[in-house]
Amino acid sequence: MIYADYNGSAPICKDVREYLIKRLSEGPFANPNAIHYMGSKVLMAMENARSVCAKVLGADFKQVIFNSGATEGLSQAFHSVLHKNPKKEIIISGIEHSAVVNCAKYYQQDFGCTVKIVKTQANGIIDLEDFKAQLTDDTAVVCIMAANNETGVIQPYQEVSRICNDNQVPYICDTTQFIGKTLFNFKTSGADYAVMSGHKIGAMTGTGILLAKDPTTLKPIIIGGGQERGYRGGTQNYLGYETLAVALNYFEKHLDNIEAINSKRISFEKELKKRFPDVVIIGEDSPRLASTTYVSYPGIHGQAVQIELESQDIFVTTSSACSDNEPVTSKVLKSMNVTDDIGRGVVRISIGLCSDPAMYDTILDALTKTYEKLAKIKSY
Ligand SMILES: Cc1ncc(COP(=O)(O)O)c(C=O)c1O
Structure with a gap:
């Protein structure tokens, strides 16, 4: 059998499988927010996983917010930027995933935003000149992917970052297909927000990361009890997040x-x-x-x-x-x-x-x- 739909979802990778078998049989299991010994052991493992993910992704420890995956990360990034924002223009490209397109449509329909679509060239790369021409003083956010899920074509995301930074416009980079397939460094990417899904890289499904350059700009979409430093409520899926670290390490080893x-x-x-x-x-x-x-x-x-x-x-x-x-x-x-x-x-x-x-x-x-x-x- 040959499974050739990794862009859809990757199988659990070898190291994650081995890690989980051991981890599930040995524990520990507890609420990572509990202050007893078992809770603190789980918390330590989860925070260690956060450090590993931060290191592989070229981010600071505090810039890593664990969540359920890219769709959630994108939704939170959009919410954070557009919440009470007097600026009303959203710029996306014509090759974005529906997780981005439908976010933009939501803010168009319910919050009176305008959605502008950047043209794509015949070679599958977004048209940077068109992008520059579409930016205005009313642009609230830009969301353009790093690599396309259908074609695999890599986009000039660092150039997009530079232009966004020059114009002081927040940039959400959809790195769902990029991370785990080629080297990515959040710091040098220049993006304000980036996202990933565990199931695309051989970690457990239903896990992911939102990277935020300045986490204080984040508004939670799940309020809850202050977990993830108040940026994402709900008891953490610590086992899943540990698998993110194992899978990212596995990826780095096989670069x-x-x-x-x-x-x-x-x-x-x-x-x-x-x-x-x-x-x-x-x-x-x-x-x-x-x-x-x-x-x-x-x-x-x-x-x-x-x-x-x-x-x-x-x-x-x-x-x-x-x-x-x-x-x-x-x-x-x-x-x-x-x-x-x-x-x-x-x-x-x-x-x-x-x-x-x-x-x-x-x-x-x-x-x-x-x-x-x-x-x-x-x-x-
Ligand atoms: C480019 C891109 N962005 C976002 C997503 C959404 O990811 P998920 O369904 O894991 O939340 C996908 C999934 O295929 C994708 O390919």
Whole structure:
């Protein structure tokens, strides 16, 4: 079996599995906010996890707020910035995840904000000139991702940070797909807020981190009993947060694998294009995450390819939404001006930093069989 949907969710990584087996059998278990001995032991382990996460992410200990994941982090960052803010403009890009798009829409519908969308170039990278042109004195917040979940294309987030800092506009950087796949340093990113989800990096699902340059700017969205220094109420999921530290350490230990995965992915894509000259690799010439390929064979539905690969025990995904059983081009691809014949055909192959690069050989064989079969009965 080959699982190639890491951008959707990564399996629990080896070190986390081993850690949890030991941790669950040995304890300790207690409320980390309790002042008895057991509580303080749990608290120490959780705060140690916070230090490890801070170190790997290039942040200060106090800038790390544990939560349930990126969606929550993004929601809290938006809330913190827009709460009682007289400025009313929100700038996002056309390739943002729905966790960002729907936040922006919420503030548009219920708080009278205006949402401006930055254009995307055909190569999948946001248009920085358009971004600069959209900033005004009324811009309250900018939210632009570091790497796209569909295409894997890396965005000029440091440049966006610099422009935001120059204009004194808060910048929320959606680093959900970036962290755990390539090096990220919160300090040098220049962003005011960044987010991550544990399930994208091999930690437990339902865990995550909101990084805040100045945590005093945070407003809680879960009020509760003052946990996380008042920034996020509710008894902490300390076991889950410990797994974040283990997974981030695991990632750091395996950073050297990036190069091997990257070069194997590039030769996989080259060979695929050689065998099928009609094949299109989305964002081919742009800087991309080492482990993501978004590929289309125009005329062959992505869903058909996905099902065919699944029958060969290979799990990939297609992100084109389906309406009335008619696959449509995703919003991300539309914003890159990708035509429907290409957009309907995409499948996303995303593996992990610790996956065996040789799995690209198996995927290549399976995809070759699949395309040869489906090309005979092209569906559109
Ligand atoms: C770029 C991006 N942002 C935000 C999210 C939301 O993450 P979660 O569902 O883990 O909260 C995702 C999830 O796929 C994502 O890819």
